[in-house]
Amino acid sequence: MATVPKIEVGADYKEKYGFFVPEEYVFKAKRGLNPDIVTEISWMKQEPEWMAKMRLRSLEIFRKKPMPKWGADLSVIDFENIFYYLKASDKQSKTWEELPPDIKATYDRLGVPEAERKFLAGVSAQYESEVVYHSLQESLTKKGVIFTDTDSALRDHPELFKEYFGTVIPPADNKFAALNTAVWSGGSFIYVPKGVHVEIPLQAYFRINAENMGQFERTLIICDEGSFVHYIEGCTAPIYTTDSLHSAVVEIIVKKNARCRYTTIQNWSTNVFNLVTKRAMAYADATMEWVDGNLGSQITMKYPSVYLMEPGAKGDVLSVAFAGKGQHQDAGGKMIHVAPNTTSTITSKSISKAGGRTSYRGHIKIYPGANNCKSFVKCDALLLDDESRSDTYPYNDVDAENVTLGHEATVSKVSDEQLFYLMSRGIPRAEAETMIVNGFIEPFTKELPLEYAVELNRLIQLEMEGSVG
Amino acid sequence: MALTAETLDQLQGEPGWLRERRQNALAAYETLQLPSKTDEEWRRTDVSRFNAAEYSKLEHLDGLKLERPSGLPAGVILKPLREAAKDHPDLVEPRLFSLVHADRDRFAALHAAFFTGGTFLYVPDGVEFDQPVLGQHFSHAGGNSVLPHTLIVAGRGARFNYLDEYIAEDDTEAGYRSGSTEIFVGEGSQVGYVAVQKWGRNVWHFADQRAELQKDSNLRLFNVTLGGKFSKTRVEASLAGEGSNAELKAIYFASGEQFFDFHTLQDHRVGNTRSDLLFKGALQDVARTVYAGLIKIEKHAARSDAYQANRNLVLSDKAKATSIPMLEIDNNDVRCTHGATVGPVDPEHLFYLRSRGIPETTAKRMLIQGFFGDVLDRIPFEHARKLVEAELEARIG
Numbered sequence: 001m002a003t004v005p006k007i008e009v010g011a012d013y014k015e016k017y018g019f020f021v022p023e024e025y026v027f028k029a030k031r032g033l034n035p036d037i038v039t040e041i042s043w044m045k046q047e048p049e050w051m052a053k054m055r056l057r058s059l060e061i062f063r064k065k066p067m068p069k070w071g072a073d074l075s076v077i078d079f080e081n082i083f084y085y086l087k088a089s090d091k092q093s094k095t096w097e098e099l100p101p102d103i104k105a106t107y108d109r110l111g112v113p114e115a116e117r118k119f120l121a122g123v124s125a126q127y128e129s130e131v132v133y134h135s136l137q138e139s140l141t142k143k144g145v146i147f148t149d150t151d152s153a154l155r156d157h158p159e160l161f162k163e164y165f166g167t168v169i170p171p172a173d174n175k176f177a178a179l180n181t182a183v184w185s186g187g188s189f190i191y192v193p194k195g196v197h198v199e200i201p202l203q204a205y206f207r208i209n210a211e212n213m214g215q216f217e218r219t220l221i222i223c224d225e226g227s228f229v230h231y232i233e234g235c236t237a238p239i240y241t242t243d244s245l246h247s248a249v250v251e252i253i254v255k256k257n258a259r260c261r262y263t264t265i266q267n268w269s270t271n272v273f274n275l276v277t278k279r280a281m282a283y284a285d286a287t288m289e290w291v292d293g294n295l296g297s298q299i300t301m302k303y304p305s306v307y308l309m310e311p312g313a314k315g316d317v318l319s320v321a322f323a324g325k326g327q328h329q330d331a332g333g334k335m336i337h338v339a340p341n342t343t344s345t346i347t348s349k350s351i352s353k354a355g356g357r358t359s360y361r362g363h364i365k366i367y368p369g370a371n372n373c374k375s376f377v378k379c380d381a382l383l384l385d386d387e388s389r390s391d392t393y394p395y396n397d398v399d400a401e402n403v404t405l406g407h408e409a410t411v412s413k414v415s416d417e418q419l420f421y422l423m424s425r426g427i428p429r430a431e432a433e434t435m436i437v438n439g440f441i442e443p444f445t446k447e448l449p450l451e452y453a454v455e456l457n458r459l460i461q462l463e464m465e466g467s468v469g
Numbered sequence: 470m471a472l473t474a475e476t477l478d479q480l481q482g483e484p485g486w487l488r489e490r491r492q493n494a495l496a497a498y499e500t501l502q503l504p505s506k507t508d509e510e511w512r513r514t515d516v517s518r519f520n521a522a523e524y525s526k527l528e529h530l531d532g533l534k535l536e537r538p539s540g541l542p543a544g545v546i547l548k549p550l551r552e553a554a555k556d557h558p559d560l561v562e563p564r565l566f567s568l569v570h571a572d573r574d575r576f577a578a579l580h581a582a583f584f585t586g587g588t589f590l591y592v593p594d595g596v597e598f599d600q601p602v603l604g605q606h607f608s609h610a611g612g613n614s615v616l617p618h619t620l621i622v623a624g625r626g627a628r629f630n631y632l633d634e635y636i637a638e639d640d641t642e643a644g645y646r647s648g649s650t651e652i653f654v655g656e657g658s659q660v661g662y663v664a665v666q667k668w669g670r671n672v673w674h675f676a677d678q679r680a681e682l683q684k685d686s687n688l689r690l691f692n693v694t695l696g697g698k699f700s701k702t703r704v705e706a707s708l709a710g711e712g713s714n715a716e717l718k719a720i721y722f723a724s725g726e727q728f729f730d731f732h733t734l735q736d737h738r739v740g741n742t743r744s745d746l747l748f749k750g751a752l753q754d755v756a757r758t759v760y761a762g763l764i765k766i767e768k769h770a771a772r773s774d775a776y777q778a779n780r781n782l783v784l785s786d787k788a789k790a791t792s793i794p795m796l797e798i799d800n801n802d803v804r805c806t807h808g809a810t811v812g813p814v815d816p817e818h819l820f821y822l823r824s825r826g827i828p829e830t831t832a833k834r835m836l837i838q839g840f841f842g843d844v845l846d847r848i849p850f851e852h853a854r855k856l857v858e859a860e861l862e863a864r865i866g
Contacts, residue, residue: 070509352801371786383801386771392796396809397513401786404812411798411805 032080035059038182041085045151045185048158058171058181065175071330071361072299077273082245084183084216140198145229146191147202150218153189160191164222168251168279168307177277180216180249187217187248192227192258201230201263201449219250223258223286230261232452244272246297252280252288256310259287265452267296267459270327278304285312291447294321294329295459303361305334308342308370315344320444323356323388324463332362332393337370340400348379349441352388353463359391364398364405371401379409382440384433434464472521472583472614479527480551480585486562487554494571494581501575513759513791514701514730516576519673524645526613527585538600546591547602550618553589560591565620568651568679568707576675576701580616580647587617590631594624594655601630601661601850608668611642619650623658623686630661630850637669637696644672646697652680652688656710659687661849665856668696670725676702682742684710689849692719693857694729695864705734708742708773717746718847720857722864723756723788733762733777740771740800748779749844751837751865752788761793764807768799777807782814782840784833837865 038059042052067074140147146157154161171181192198223229246268254260260280268274274297280288290304306315317333335344350358360379381390392409414436422432438445438457445453477491504511537547546557554561571581588604608615619633635648646668654660660680668674674697680688694700706715715735723729735744750758760779781790792809814836822832841861848854 381796381798383798383803386768386801388801390796390798392794392807394793394795394809396792396811398789398791398811402813403783405792405810406812407792407794407807407809409794409796409805409807411796411803413801413803 031083033059033082033084033183037084041183041185044085045154047154050162051154054166054171055182058178061172062175062178062182065172065178067175071301071359072328074273074275074299077245079179085185143196143198144193145196145198146189148189150187150189150220151185153220157189157191160222161189161220164220164251164253166251168253168281169249169277174277176247176275177249180218180247180277184216184218184249186215187219187250188221188231188233189219190221190229190231192223192229194224195226196224197228198230201232203232203234215244215246215248217248219248221250221252221260221262223252223254223260225255226257227255228259230263232263232265232449234265234267234452244268245275246272247275248277250276250278254280254282254286254288256284256286258283259289261289261291262304263291263448263452265293265295265448265456266300266302269296270298270324272297274300274302276300276302278302279307280305280315281307281309282313282315284310286310287314287316289316290318290333291444292317292319292331292333293444293456294319294331295463297329298326299328299330301330303332303334303363305336305363306344307336308339308344308373310339311341313339313342315342317346317348318444318447319346319348320441321348321350321358322460322463323350323352323358325354325356328357328359330359330361332360334363335365335375337364337366337373337375337400340369340371340373342370343374345375346377347443348377349444350379350381350390351384351437351440352381352390353384355387357389357391359393360409361393363395366398366400366403366405368399370399371403373400374404375406377407380440381409381411382437383411383413384437430464434461437464472525472579476525476527476583480583482555483551484555484558486558487551487565490566490571491582494566494578497572498575498578498582501572501578503575510732510761514728516699519645519699521579521614521645524612524614527583528608528610528613528615536603536605538598538602540598542596542598544593545596545598546589548589550587550589550620551585553591553620557589557591560622561589561620564622564651564653566651568653568681569649569677573677576647577649577677580618580649580675580677583614584616584618584647584649586615588619588633590620591622592624592627592629592658595626596624597628599630601632601852603632603634603852605634605636606648608637608642608644608646608672611639611644611669611671614645616645616647619648621650621652621660621662623653623655623660625655626657627655628659630853631663632850632853632856633662633664634856635664635666635668635696637667637672640669641671642669644669646672646674647676648674649677650679652678652690654680654682654686654688654713656683657685658683661689661691663691663693663848663850663853663857665693665853665860666696666700666702667860668700670696670698670727672697672699674700674702676700677705678703679705679707680715681707681709682713682715685712686710687714689716689847690718691848691853692717693860694719694721694731695860697729698726699728701730701732703732703734705736706744707734707736707738708744708770709738711739711741714743715745716847717744718844719748719750720841720844720861721748721750721758722753722861723750723758724753724864725756726754727756729756729758731758731760731762733760735762735764735775735777737764737766737770737773737775737803739767740769740773742770743774744776746777747844747847749782749841750780750790751782751784751840752790753784755785755787757789757791759791759793760809761795762807763795763797764805766798766800766803766805771800771802773800773803773805775803775805779809780840781811782837783811784814784837834865
């Protein structure tokens, strides 16, 4: 494993998952943000003119919008000191063997090929800003399912792309959505045709690997009527000494009777600012499920949302946050009931330790006329020591008739009774605590595919090592 | 005409320190901005149409009727606040507006500058009495400002009950009303406090009720909000001594075009403290309510136990309740639970009663009574409980 001198690896991340591959970039844009760089990104990608214009317009919006005054402290982000576009390799690889060796080395550490061999339909592993490795099972192609990186989708499916891109999250939605629209690169594009059920989860692995490099992937998923897809997004990144910014946008359209599940395991290194906008539109009798785990990053601000657009739509957010030393996980969910007879649930589990801070921030909005809606929010927080902090900020706005809305939250520590019970059976304290924490997030892990559940339990175990309850 | 320094001249015969304090509050009022829609606390609360200048006539002093419990123990001081400021500056000066800060916002400043009437109650160490103190604040006419302020000081081990009743003679009067209360709950004391707000249906009402609890003390605070076209009430307890226990309960019944806003704070500043909050309200017609509450557990407040719940019963299709229960927890050795519900009468409950031959309107009334039942039981003393039950009965109809 090659390393670069003068890299300070913080915390104990290095021993656990930190590894590093020297940079060999075909193209590296200059630091900073201005119309020239945005134009250059678009030119490099040989994009159609409408996209170039949209990027420039979004840059204007980004500049005009103020930084959000709520949530975590973002004032330390220096937008002028970030690379907005990198391309690690010129050509896209079709098979694992064709991948450049140093990229392969990185993925070996992450175990991507094993995961693929086991069950995955396709891997679209993102190294730097472009998808370099991509495989899709033949059966999916036969069914008409498109699963590709977003840049290729713009090239190969321009009409489908233009019809949906930016419709769920317009550039003016928030400052970071505008930034992403201006400089986006990579991400996944999925189209599932009418009535098609994709039985095997689709997965992409994202990585950040250059100092001061922002990653702005853009994901667009379209589930046509009566279809089903489960998409898995997982992230892990090596550590660097200066702050990195990750600001993705995920747009999902779930049409009539369709169901989409989007699973995230976010484990950025603890110097990353993770500011993500995720939103889905669910139409008649459609179901949208966000399964969202936030373990890494220095600051995460992420509130997956579902707009329930037509009667019978259902939205679900299941969220887990783990905040260790120096981390602030500001996560939650939003349910926007636009149509009557729609239902939603948000379940949030958070764990804070060693001075970490978790905040649940949620919004339930029920518009006038969206009668007979039901919404339920449950937040549980576990504080592992007296340095840590947990907050709950639920916002509920009901403007419709005959609405049932419930919110519940608890904050507690690892209970002495549970600990005593386990220890009286000869289980060492540290192990007992890990078991209790794993039990606490069980509603989340049981929704994950087996490999991820195992990985998550292992991560929790690593995080819990040496912690005192 | 407006509420200005000249208005202060209506208030003669006050000690210099109080005059100075009013002037400072007025200065704060003039510099503070009207809260804007971007301010989280006021995002759902529209005060843009409130114009204090319309109500520049102060109604004062005679608006208060104090009922002295018979056989009040020696040493207890019970008198109008402005009189107490003159007679007992040593007790009043250090405490007045030390919990309810005059510069918190424009409305707190306005109240602090122009408050009139109101009560001062001082119960010395170890003094207990059963019969509640009753403070009645009347407004006789519309178009004016009625701004009473209550200051309660409980000495060590004192035990007593107090009721503030805000009464309009004319239910249709328009005006500017407030009713703020500061309660100093001394070590080991037990205080029951009930505030019943029945101002006219066209007034603007702003109130700050704030208590500070010392070691091993116990406060049972009960707020009843019924009047006003606009009512904003902040109920806050600061648990400053170990072993203290604050029970904060409220009921509200909003109908017509009434708008009620509640803001609560359970501030656990030290460990081994307990707070229990339950706000229950029913909404009719096109009424709107906003509840926003915060449990705050500070860094060293270990072994604290806090509960916070807001339940809203929405009786009409057009009524709207917003509920925002919040937590900020900075210590792990705690137990905090909160919950909020907004919903109509449970159709299954209604069906059950109707299947037993009870007419729909009766069944609904029974369910509303049942909804308030458990919280009515927590009113700390009999006199207030009877009063509140009667008021509710009249409204449920």
